[in-house]
Amino acid sequence: MKRNHVRYAAFVAVLLGAGPGAFPASAVSLPSARTLTVHPGESIQKAVDAARAGDTVLVQAGTYHESVTVKTSGLTLRGVGPRTVIVPPPAKKAAPSPKAAVGCVEGGKGICVIGLRDKPVVDVTVSDLKLTGFSRVGLWSMATDHLTVQRVRAEKNGQWGISQEHSTRGVFKNNVARDNGDAGLYLANTTMSEKGATDSRGLVVNGNTLEGNRNGLTVLRLRNLTVQRNYMTGNCTGMIVIGDENKPRAGALTVSENYVLRNNKYCAKTARLPFVQGSGIVLSGAESVLLTHNMVAGNSGRSPLSGGVVLLKGNVGAVNDKNRVDKNMFTGNAPADLVNQNASKGSNLFRGNLCRVSIPAGLC
Template identity: 40%
Template sequence: MRRTLAASLGTAVALAGLASFAPAGHAAEGGKGRRIHIVWPGHSIQKAVDRARPGDVIRLKAGAYDGGVLVRKRLTIQGDGDRTVLHPGRKDRCAKAGAAGMGICVVGRPKHLVRGVSILNLTVRGFKESGVYGMYTDRLTVERVLATRNGAYGITEFHSTRGRFVKNRAIDNSVEAGLYVGDIEDARGTVVAYNHASGNALGLLIRHARSVAVWKNHLVGNCVGAALVNDDQKGGQGEARLWMNKVWKNNRSCPQHEEVPPLGGTGILVFGGDHNGIEKNAVLGNRGTLPYSGGIVLFPSPKGQPARHNLVKRNLAKGNAPFDLVDKSGSRTNRFVDNRCRTSNPRGLC
């Protein structure tokens, strides 16, 4: 759970009729055979999940609920905005699936993915590990979720495909990433868009994953805005596209944590990845003193795999220190094209 950068960086659903007046646990018909289960504050989300049929909707009213909710079938869990808050409770059902400490965990198996789960319009706060956790999922949607003050990650998917993380806020999620996609050779176009991530170690981490689309996110005030990391597993990291993101002032200082080295002052870091596209981003004011601090920075992986065949094009990168653009990738195959910047290492990238 806590393998972030690996060793050595080194040097919405509307209710109809009388449904909204249903008592806790009541299932109202929602059309097309879908039922809507109303859960009121203080009642068990898990009981509603267990009772629901695939395709049903769990509708949470505003208020506080126990988290540790385990989902293993196609469902929609929808809250009433920030006022619907999941916090650690007395029972952690996620622990039964080997995912203790999560707010909501969607857990499948390698050849039996959990498909089509949607988690919408709620808050997950204060969990030991992650707010929302996906493992072996397909088409997991997390939208308009506030994940805050969790001990490791905010919103994650591991070994998962075709995810959709949209319009979420991942704030102050301690020692790991606000948003995470990883451990899948082909994420099959997982989308990360219109999110806000601040106060995390990393705003966005894509580690050991290929085929991820990232656009129009605000990655502000983390230790690192976005990191694309090849941790030297088979398949590496690559074929992600980052465009039109705002990556500003990621100048927090994060001390070394387990195998993760100190972090701070980096906008976008490509760490041994290949065939990534970084285009039309605003990367401003990311300032630090570490070897990998700066605006857009390319480094080899821990075992020396070069960052190669990456395209850095038409970005606005200014006010970063020590440099706006850094290519210490170990490869001459990366291209820097039409970027607006003032400083680079080596010279001539601007």
């Protein structure tokens, strides 16, 4: 027994004292993270294609005429601030790289972060750059998990500034989405078909400036997210949550500490909505939404959607249910600070709000 103990002690000593050459390098080392730097005149897409998980593609100040597709998990695509500008490529240079997903360039999108429905791209970060002038979307993401988009400026794009579909655990913080054709920030389960809301698993929208869009923020058929400390102004609608008759219902989200001010831009009617102007926060067919400690002021118009906080029946008649509008501050909204168009249906709670006028009366 003593001999076995001595042998075991000697074996442990060898392990603890083993030098760098004791084991094959491939058994103990992982590829180190790299920074691939892109300068004006060079291709961002080529650097992204060459990158591997853990790498950073650093894009220096300048204007880059291209669309970029990211399909590598663990990748960071970072500029140096709004002086890193990505704009559409000239038509003669519109062919994507071999690894780029067909549809990003042709689809009029600036940056595309794309995974597969059964295998999402994970832990990608896009930050510190500007996307402008794309015919559809500045930054579009599909089938991602824990995508972080921060300090991105998405301006004057034809449809959405920044968007995400079929994804989980996204983080959108400290971005600016301004003067886009539809939503500044668009978050959905899917746009192409009507299905029940999906669980975003804690998506976070924090500290963004959403200005001059049709909708500052659109949340379409999603559940389990937080919208906090954002600044929404100059849109037709500051924020809209959209559900329908499908289940699970849209909702189960918290909207808190946001400034929703003077969203008085005029937007013409569409096939699904009347004209919009002066809408602060709109809930349409949503359930279990908590609106709390928001400042909602100066939203004024004559649309059926006008007012500070508006509960509107969905297009298919889906009512809002089990929502709480609690401890918010309202001023200068017209036709009212609180508007509940649910008629007698639903069980929504209004309490502790600082407001003056409601439709119907008695909600303040």
